[in-house]
Amino acid sequence: MERPVTEADLTFEYTPDSESDQSFENALEKARDGERLTVADAIALLTTGLDVDGIDRQRKEQVLEAADRRRAEEVGEEVTFTANLNNNVTTACNVGCLFCNFKDSAHTFEEDAAVETAGFTKTPAESQEIVADAAERGIYEVCSVSGLHPAFALDEEHREILEAHPDPKAVNYKPAEVYETSPGTYVEQMAAMSVDGVHVHSMTPEEGYHAKRGTDWSYEDVYGRLKEAGLDTVPGTAAEILVDEVRDVICPGKIGTDDWLEAMEAAANVGLGLTATIMYGHVDNEAHRAMHLKRVRDLQERVDGAITEFVPLSFVHQNTPLYEHDVVSGGASTDEDELLIAVSRLFLDNIDHIQSSWVKYGDEQGLKMLNCGADDFMGTILSEEITKRAGGGYGEFRSFADYVEMITSIGRVPVERSTDYEKRRVIDPDDPPFGPQLGPKADGTPLLTDEEPVPADD
Numbered sequence: 165m166e167r168p169v170t171e172a173d174l175t176f177e178y179t180p181d182s183e184s185d186q187s188f189e190n191a192l193e194k195a196r197d198g199e200r201l202t203v204a205d206a207i208a209l210l211t212t213g214l215d216v217d218g219i220d221r222q223r224k225e226q227v228l229e230a231a232d233r234r235r236a237e238e239v240g241e242e243v244t245f246t247a248n249l250n251n252n253v254t255t256a257c258n259v260g261c262l263f264c265n266f267k268d269s270a271h272t273f274e275e276d277a278a279v280e281t282a283g284f285t286k287t288p289a290e291s292q293e294i295v296a297d298a299a300e301r302g303i304y305e306v307c308s309v310s311g312l313h314p315a316f317a318l319d320e321e322h323r324e325i326l327e328a329h330p331d332p333k334a335v336n337y338k339p340a341e342v343y344e345t346s347p348g349t350y351v352e353q354m355a356a357m358s359v360d361g362v363h364v365h366s367m368t369p370e371e372g373y374h375a376k377r378g379t380d381w382s383y384e385d386v387y388g389r390l391k392e393a394g395l396d397t398v399p400g401t402a403a404e405i406l407v408d409e410v411r412d413v414i415c416p417g418k419i420g421t422d423d424w425l426e427a428m429e430a431a432a433n434v435g436l437g438l439t440a441t442i443m444y445g446h447v448d449n450e451a452h453r454a455m456h457l458k459r460v461r462d463l464q465e466r467v468d469g470a471i472t473e474f475v476p477l478s479f480v481h482q483n484t485p486l487y488e489h490d491v492v493s494g495g496a497s498t499d500e501d502e503l504l505i506a507v508s509r510l511f512l513d514n515i516d517h518i519q520s521s522w523v524k525y526g527d528e529q530g531l532k533m534l535n536c537g538a539d540d541f542m543g544t545i546l547s548e549e550i551t552k553r554a555g556g557g558y559g560e561f562r563s564f565a566d567y568v569e570m571i572t573s574i575g576r577v578p579v580e581r582s583t584d585y586e587k588r589r590v591i592d593p594d595d596p597p598f599g600p601q602l603g604p605k606a607d608g609t610p611l612l613t614d615e616e617p618v619p620a621d622d
């Protein structure tokens with residue numbers, strides 16, 4: 165029998181050595197002077213120089229300091245966060261990404277499946293009820309990312325095309341009747357979640373691809389219809405590492421780098437706002453991370469500033485196929501996490517906000533990131549499935565009181581924001597109780613109280 169692939173077996177065309185001969189000192193000087201950095205510069209900073217083995221702590225501190233200073237110059241002392249809710253519609257997915265444990269095999273959702281599924285699917289009516297309830301409590305945004313359920317179609321027209329397809333399997337389609345619960349169409353889900361004026365942040369490029377499979381429609385067609393149905397902004401997940409030699413290892417079933425970029429550009433072309441992410445710390449090296457940053461920076465030029473924030477997502481390894489099959493021995497180190505946040509701030513000179521994710525880093529390290537270049541601290545989310553299922557243990561929600569306490573503890577200013585950062589409200593830490601005021605139904609009442617800690621159930 166063939167031995168499974170391991171980290172040591174992986175050879176990549178792009179490595180720090182092949183892509184950079186920049187010295188650490190030169191790169192640091194450029195970063196301090198505010199000069200636009202190259203991929204070679206970013207590699208020198210991420211590795212703290214190719215002339216040292218491993219990470220040099222003193223040099224790392226210099227990079228973090230330069231990034232913290234840049235953050236202060238660009239966005240000042242405010243730390244933003246949003247009152248939001250995660251509403252994942254379904255965990256049914258056959259794409260098979262090896263870093264993901266959010267998914268459940270789609271066949272387990274079928275009505276005549278031998279086993280009961282460990283996953284969930286929500287109808288549009290169920291999504292609406294969950295969002296309406298959270299809107300009542302004051303959220304501004306629903307963030308909705310889901311598995312690629314085989315019965316999902318963009319709308320009725322798309323369903324007819326998929327139904328008439330000569331080989332539905334080839335386009336990953338099965339009729340809704342096969343399943344115990346139907347997710348409806350993407351358009352129905354967007355319309356359902358767009359209740360009471362809530363901002364809908366949904367439809368990653370991978371989901372955009374699923375919503376056009378088996379047709380000759382463009383991404384503009386698809387995102388245009390979604391926007392009409394109520395979609396407001398697009399989460400730039402599914403980016404992982406935007407270098408195909410890495411995608412071929414960690415997510416061979418997913419769209420490629422070019423498709424991801426095309427989908428994002430199309431979403432911006434029809435007037436949707438965007439966020440962008442990187443999911444790092446698995447088989448990727450510093451050259452891949454630097455190339456990813458360059459692709460995001462170039463995209464931001466083409467979409468004329470539509471990307472509001474960049475979200476570094478540190479790989480959570482515990483329950484994932486990559487870890488269980490010994491392809492990787494763990495995730496990124498804290499040094500790597502801090503350097504990635506810092507270099508994102510220094511390299512992405514055209515993206516204003518760098519997010520520190522408490523889901524990925526926890527409270528203590530999440531706060532530390534706000535002194536390494538980050539200025540946004542995510543959102544209340546109220547429910548979390550992706551990281552939890554991967555084995556992460558940092559919980560599922562943060563209250564406004566938690567946010568005020570954490571942000572003031574590092575001497576910064578807590579600010580409630582809208583998804584696009586246009587609406588902002590500085591919070592007076594001496595004026596409790598703390599609750600959302602920007603959401604369409606928000607009246608300042610705390611989102612979470614001691615008696616009622618876990619509001620959403622998936």
Ligand SMILES: C[S@@+](CC[C@H](N)C(=O)[O-])C[C@H]1O[C@@H](n2cnc3c(N)ncnc32)[C@H](O)[C@@H]1O
Nearest residue numbers: 263264266309310368370401402443479480554
């Ligand atoms: C779970 S998917 C859901 C949306 C959709 N299926 C897609 O792939 O775009 C959303 C994102 O979660 C992130 N993610 C999944 N598993 C992760 C893990 N183990 N550690 C860190 N991030 C993870 C990935 O960046 C992925 O693109």
Ligand SMILES: Nc1c(NC[C@H](O)[C@H](O)[C@H](O)CO)[nH]c(=O)[nH]c1=O
Nearest residue numbers: 250307365475521523524542543583
């Ligand atoms: N970083 C993670 C998020 N981020 C979502 C944000 O809270 C928000 O939607 C965004 O800032 C829009 O402006 N959500 C997760 O579920 N898990 C994360 O790790």
Ligand SMILES: N[C@@H](Cc1ccc(O)cc1)C(=O)O
Nearest residue numbers: 309399400401439441475550
């Ligand atoms: N990054 C996305 C949301 C997200 C992030 C990480 C996740 O694991 C899931 C969803 C955004 O806010 O735009």
Ligand code: SF4
Nearest residue numbers: 257259260261264267
């Ligand atoms: S990351 Fe998204 S596409 Fe990939 S397996 Fe997980 S849910 Fe499916």
